[in-house]
Amino acid sequence: MTNQIFESEHQINYYECDANQQLTISMLVNIMMQVSGEQSYVLGVGDEELAKEGLAWIVLQYAVDIKQIPKAHQTIKITTQASSYNKLFCYREFKVYDEAGTLCVTAKSTFALLDSEKRKMVRIHDEIVEPFQAPFSKKLIRTPKPEKIKEDEVVENEYRVRYLDIDSNLHVNNSKYLDWAIDTLDYDFLTTHTLTHLNIKFEKEVYYGNQIKSQMSLFQNEAGQLVSAHRIKTGDVINSEASMTWEKKEELNR
Amino acid sequence: MTNQIFESEHQINYYECDANQQLTISMLVNIMMQVSGEQSYVLGVGDEELAKEGLAWIVLQYAVDIKQIPKAHQTIKITTQASSYNKLFCYREFKVYDEAGTLCVTAKSTFALLDSEKRKMVRIHDEIVEPFQAPFSKKLIRTPKPEKIKEDEVVENEYRVRYLDIDSNLHVNNSKYLDWAIDTLDYDFLTTHTLTHLNIKFEKEVYYGNQIKSQMSLFQNEAGQLVSAHRIKTGDVINSEASMTWEKKEELNR
Secondary structure: EEEEOEEEEEEEOOEEEOOOOOOOOHHHHHHHHHHHHHHHHHOOOOOHHHOOOOOEEEEEEEEEOOOOOOOOOOEEEEEEEEEEOOOOOOEEEEEOOOOOOEEEEEEEEEEEEEEEEOEEEEOOOOOHHHHHHHHEEEEEOOOOOOOOOOHHHOOEEEOOOHHEEEEEOOOOOOHHHHHHOOOOOOHHHHHHHHEEEEEEEEOOOOOOOEEEEEEEEEOOOOOOEEEEEEEEEEEEEEEEEEEEEEEEEEHHHH | OOOEEEEEEOOOOOHHHOOOEEOHHHHHHHHHHHHHHHHHHHHHOHHHHHHHEEEEEEEEEEEEEEOEEEEEEOEEEEEEEEEEEEEEEEEEEEEEEEEOOOEEEEEEEEEEEEEEEOOOEEOHHHHHHHHHHOOOOOOOOOOOOOOOOOOHOOOOEEEEEOOOHEOOOOOOOOOHHHHHHHOOOOOOHHEEEEEEEEEEEEOOOOOOOOOOEEEEEEEEEOOOOEEEEEEEEEEEEEEEEEEEEEEEEHHOOO
């Protein structure tokens, strides 16, 4: 049994890019999720099939390494595969290549099955994952946690959840957390730095009409890397934690 | 001389859709702008060529008629052509077809050339529009104006412009005005109504860090149509006016 590798191409449109014409991190994640959805569909276990059983995939965590962020008008190739699964989690990997075949992005993600009605995680059904031909393994994979926010240096913005933040799972789409996180960093920082690593964990869903706080602290970690640590909260509830590693653009161009 | 018609296909990704899996109006507009950009590129007068001369296309107005809004996973065909131009304006039309070849959307738009440095409109250069083979016509085309807001029934939200609202023209991307406008309507309204017509006029640019007001009033117009009239303001300056015509979903499904 070998894991089914699925491959898809995507032309990067200008509206998926920022002011620098670089693909935004939220759109990069959207594109990866789109491609894993396409694989499920092709294998006969797409979102519509799952919805008939009152189920939906939700993403719990992803860790993304960015060697080179794709730019507007490039055509990228995305590959994905389910790497393994256990009772509760399904692990999935992504790779993104540019037109020359250079590996630009690698990502590891953890998915779970949601009972759409009860809003609760359910046991992974064998018949849903069987077509991906990923091995069952009892072992939980320990994904590194995002780096922690420094409580005494927190920058904070508030947002009211908009209608357009909601996806067909009737909660805030995971990519929108990234928009809120990125927005705590200012224009000067974002135009002079490049994101090289993202680790985000989704703890609790956010719904339409919620008022959320996007908190951030920026610091140098023990390895000497420039890190922004993020937290999304509704009241006292933590909905998501994330950390991003940044490099100055000059350093990258050396 | 016949106007060059350009054609492009687009697969609608889930992240371009709302909670109902319908293409959002802002993404519909983004896709049309992407295709007109592609035509310019193919004809050798793309955004990068214009940027070398310190110029950029900006959109001043568009009127969009929606017979049927495309849904997630559909592949649509978009056609566009420059219909005519005069000293200051270039007029462009779009049509969107579904997989069966049914016409879903028609749109008319007015573009102008911006001096990126001075932030001022400049005379249309013949050599830039020549490849589109659209006729020069002195006559200004009178596009109907958006319906006016009712001053005594205004709903209002405030927004701070985010980094990700800015495009490569270094101002808020035109599609973001639509997100602000739509967000003044609530969840119940948006899930039970369908947009059939949009008319939006862009008056003044909005920049990073600006605080904007998105105002709206909802009423029945003289023709008995349900209309939301919109206005985007920074302080006392009107940046944009728009109106949208809506139909109840049941009426459409009859």
